[in-house]
Amino acid sequence: MKVLLINGSPHAQGCTYTALSEVAAALEADGVNTELWQIGQMDVRGCIACHRCRELGKCVFDDAVNQAQEKLRLCDGLIVGSPVYYASANATLTAFLDRLFFSCGAMLAHKPAAAVVSARRAGTTATLDQLNKYFMLSQMPVVSSQYWNMVHGNSAQEVLQDQEGLQIMRTLGHNMAWLLRCMEAGKAAGVPLPPQEERVGTNFIR
Numbered sequence: 001m002k003v004l005l006i007n008g009s010p011h012a013q014g015c016t017y018t019a020l021s022e023v024a025a026a027l028e029a030d031g032v033n034t035e036l037w038q039i040g041q042m043d044v045r046g047c048i049a050c051h052r053c054r055e056l057g058k059c060v061f062d063d064a065v066n067q068a069q070e071k072l073r074l075c076d077g078l079i080v081g082s083p084v085y086y087a088s089a090n091a092t093l094t095a096f097l098d099r100l101f102f103s104c105g106a107m108l109a110h111k112p113a114a115a116v117v118s119a120r121r122a123g124t125t126a127t128l129d130q131l132n133k134y135f136m137l138s139q140m141p142v143v144s145s146q147y148w149n150m151v152h153g154n155s156a157q158e159v160l161q162d163q164e165g166l167q168i169m170r171t172l173g174h175n176m177a178w179l180l181r182c183m184e185a186g187k188a189a190g191v192p193l194p195p196q197e198e199r200v201g202t203n204f205i206r
């Protein structure tokens with residue numbers, strides 16, 4: 001079993017990385033492989049709503065978003081980490097997730113996911129809400145912890161002092177590992193995936 005952890009922060013070893021590393025350590029301790037992938041310094045443009053991904057099965061801009069699709073095909077779970085910028089996820093990560101979920105959201109169905117945020121002070125729950133919406137639109141079971149998944153600090157050293165935040169990260173990692181094992185056991189026991197209805201789209205235009 002493998003979980004991909006995507007870090008939207010431009011800081012390779014900053015606060016979000018410190019939080020994600022704690023989640024990854026708990027997953028590894030429970031026998032789940034992890035890959036921590038830093039995308040925050042990449043040049044990721046926003047979605048241009050061309051809808052070509054419907055034909056191509058991938059984005060027209062062949063960058064980290066299409067690489068993510070390949071990585072996620074081989075993963076059983078996803079954790080997305082973001083620093084809080086003006087009470088939202090940072091712009092690079094938002095552009096990345098818009099294009100990723102628009103181009104391959106269906107492929108992510110039934111893979112457990114969670115978001116993790118880091119902030120100096122405020123805007124954490126709004127950012128978690130924003131990130132969880134990607135998962136909830138794509139039939140991804142959202143994994144929880146003992147509190148909302150946040151750490152506080154303006155540097156990695158400060159995050160390491162946030163003992164409660166680090167415990168929240170460890171609990172999240174253990175909960176993700178447990179759910180993955182349950183799903184694996186379910187698959188082995190022949191539990192089928194839930195039925196999928198043909199999708200109804202109602203645009204509220206009369």
Ligand SMILES: Cc1cc2nc3c(=O)[nH]c(=O)nc-3n(C[C@H](O)[C@H](O)[C@H](O)COP(=O)(O)O)c2cc1C
Pocket residue numbers: 009010011013014015016017082083084085086087088118119120121122123152153154155156
């Ligand atoms: C452009 C920008 C906007 C920010 N906005 C917020 C904010 O709304 N609330 C907050 O508490 N911290 C804010 N911060 C601070 C970062 O969220 C915080 O330092 C975070 O832990 C950095 O994570 P990183 O080291 O992984 O990049 C902001 C930082 C930047 C650069």
